[in-house]
Amino acid sequence: MKKLCCFVLAAAAFACQTSPAAPASPDEADAPVRVKDLGKLQGWRENSLVGWGIVTGLAGTGDSPSNRATRQALSNVLAQFNLTVPPEQVQSRNVAVVTIAASLPAFAREGDNLDVTVNSAGDARSLVGGTLMLTPLKAANGRVYALAQGPLAVGGYRYDANGNVIQKNHPTVGSIPGGAVVEVGVKSEPLAPGQPLMFVLEEGDYTTASRVASAINAQLGAGTAHAKDASGIEVAVPESQREQLVSYVARIENVLVHPDRRAKVVINERTGTVVAGGDVTISRVAISHGDLKISITSDTMVSQPAVFARTSDGVRTAVVTNSRVDVDEREGNGFLRSGTTVADLVQSLARLKTQTRDIISILRAVKAAGALHAELVVQ
Known part of the structure; x- marks a missing residue:
């Protein structure tokens, strides 16, 4: 019996029970x-843009004076405003060199705004409170498509004094929502x-x-x-x-x-999550895990409505598969569960209060035995 199942099992999940469902084809189970x-x-594709710029206004958390790239970049910026300052004389902890990344949509037009991500490229401790100076953003062909500028939004902080450090999240990465303006549109x-x-x-x-x-x-x-x-x-x-x-x-x-989907079982061992989708079925197999014993059997019968076939045009012979899952545990009660899907197996194990890690081990063993007809993805 095949049916579509999709469930999520967490470490304390499955307090509810489900009743057996009738077989359903993919077209009946899935919405179009x-x-x-x-x-x-x-x-249709997005184009990556990248730039190299300077963040100013930092409260002493910028690049160290020994960072040559920062001194050279700031000297170049000052030179554009007719200020000649050799890189060796640039001494500031309120400036940091950064890289800027953005994505240019397929139908971007001149004047559209883009979100940009700003990453520290030097040894700055934090970008909190900084402002990105006007920076051109280039594509892989070397052409400038957008200009980025604005105050950074940093979801964290870092403060240190006398060897004591307090830090939250990642303060050397920030973003500027709508911080870039498209200068050259894309013709798709x-x-x-x-x-x-x-x-x-x-x-x-x-x-x-x-x-x-x-x-x-x-x-x-x-x-x-x-x-x-x-x-x-x-x-x-x-x-x-x-x-x-x-x-x-x-x-x-x-x-x-109605799209078709491959049968997959996704297992996340770190969080104890099991997700099964598609027509995930299990063949006849017997499992013994510690004091737990599981047996899955399938019986195939042919329904031959001979009496109605002579009087009705829509009546035809059908092959029906009846499956049974037997789960026994020492000092526990056995029970029956129809269907041979991963959902039925896991729900049966959960009713016996089987640990999630043990369920994951059982599924991996069933796959290794060739009885799990799905792709097993372990994250």
Whole structure:
């Protein structure tokens, strides 16, 4: 029996019980998802910007006078204002050299604001109270696309005196919300002349790509979309729609589809969390863990409605799988739980007050035995 299960198990979780559910197909268990939530058009991307600047106004927590990069940077800045001060004569603990990072969206226009992150590049103790001086932000091609400036927001502090240090969070990293202004916009052309659109899935999957193509064809006409591979769906654009590309793409983005998901079990040993998603099933297996003994069996039966088959067109033969989970513990009560999913197994173990660490060990052993039909991700 297959069904979709998704649960989170913490160290003190599972005080409630669930009743067995009827088998459900992925289409019945999952709500449809918009195509725009599964990926993006090829060519849509953010561009990384980086800069090198100076933060001023620090209360003696900036770079030390022995930092040559800081002295040289401050000397260069003063030279732009007709002040000639050799780097050797620059002595200030209120200045720090920093690196600035930002992301330029695909459809950024001149005048848009960007959030920037400021990181200390020297030996400054804290950037609290500092202000970033005007700094150009460049892309990988060396061209300036934005200018950053403004007071820093630092979610921490660091104070020291006579060898005593009090610090909270990370005071050498700050941010400036909306601190950069775009000077050069980005022109994104999602559709080249005479070329079709290419929709790219965030997670490549042949089944999902095929379903997306079928859903688009059902909405816009047969032959419109074609899955090229596990992550790319090629969508043809009629000549009549090329002048109205925005509305055409909007129709594609709002097409509903049932994506397929790989069966995974994610285990976080640090927090004792187990998350299972997809059709995560367990084959017949017997487990012995300390005083705990678990047995999982499956019985397959064929339902043959011969009487109704001669009178009804919609009646057909069906294969039904009945599964049983037997859990026994010394000085404990055994119980039955239908279904062979990870959720049923973990809930059964939790009812016996099995420790989360032991449950994680059992799941890893079941995977090693080849009985867990899912990808096991250990974080």
